[in-house]
Amino acid sequence: MDLDSPLFNTLHHIMDLTDDTTEKNLNAPTRTYVRDAKAMAATPADVKEHPNSYVFMVDMPGVKSGDIKVQVEDENVLLISGERKREEEKEGVKYLKMERRIGKLMRKFVLPENANIEAISAISQDGVLTVTVNKLPPPEPKKPKTIQVKVA
Structure with missing residues (x-):
C-alpha cells in the first residue's frame, strides 16, 4: 500500500485532529474554574479600611x-x-417566572500583611455578610543599640 493513498492521508488527518483536540482540552479551563469565576463575578462586595481593621461587606x-x-x-x-x-x-405550585439567581456565591480577597488572621469575625444581617479582620499592631521601632567606648 502506498503512503500517498487516501487511507493513509485520512488516518494522518485524524491523528492531527486528535492532537489538536487533546491540546485544546488540556488548555481549556475546568468546570470548577468557570463556575468559581462566574460566582465571583456575580457577588458584589465593598471593602473598607478602618484605623484598626478591614471590613468586607458582601x-x-x-x-x-x-x-x-x-x-x-x-x-x-x-x-x-x-x-x-x-x-x-x-x-x-409552579413558577411562572424565575429571575432570582440561585447557585454559588464567592469572593476572594488578598489580605494585607498587617491583617490579623487570628482575629476575624463575621455577621450576616439582612442579606449582607460583614467580615471584620482586625489589624496587627504596628511593630515597635527598633531602638538603636549604644556601644560603650572604653578608654585604653
Missing part, C-alpha cells in the same frame, strides 16, 4: 447563615462563599 441575599463559609487560604487569602438554594417545590 451581598448574599437569600443565603442562610449555615450555608456561608468564611475561610483563610494560603495564610493571606480571605475566601467568602455561600450557596443560595432553590426553595422546595410544593404540590400544585
Whole structure:
C-alpha cells in the first residue's frame, strides 16, 4: 500500500485532529474554574479600611447563615462563599417566572500583611455578610543599640 493513498492521508488527518483536540482540552479551563469565576463575578462586595481593621461587606441575599463559609487560604487569602438554594417545590405550585439567581456565591480577597488572621469575625444581617479582620499592631521601632567606648 502506498503512503500517498487516501487511507493513509485520512488516518494522518485524524491523528492531527486528535492532537489538536487533546491540546485544546488540556488548555481549556475546568468546570470548577468557570463556575468559581462566574460566582465571583456575580457577588458584589465593598471593602473598607478602618484605623484598626478591614471590613468586607458582601451581598448574599437569600443565603442562610449555615450555608456561608468564611475561610483563610494560603495564610493571606480571605475566601467568602455561600450557596443560595432553590426553595422546595410544593404540590400544585409552579413558577411562572424565575429571575432570582440561585447557585454559588464567592469572593476572594488578598489580605494585607498587617491583617490579623487570628482575629476575624463575621455577621450576616439582612442579606449582607460583614467580615471584620482586625489589624496587627504596628511593630515597635527598633531602638538603636549604644556601644560603650572604653578608654585604653
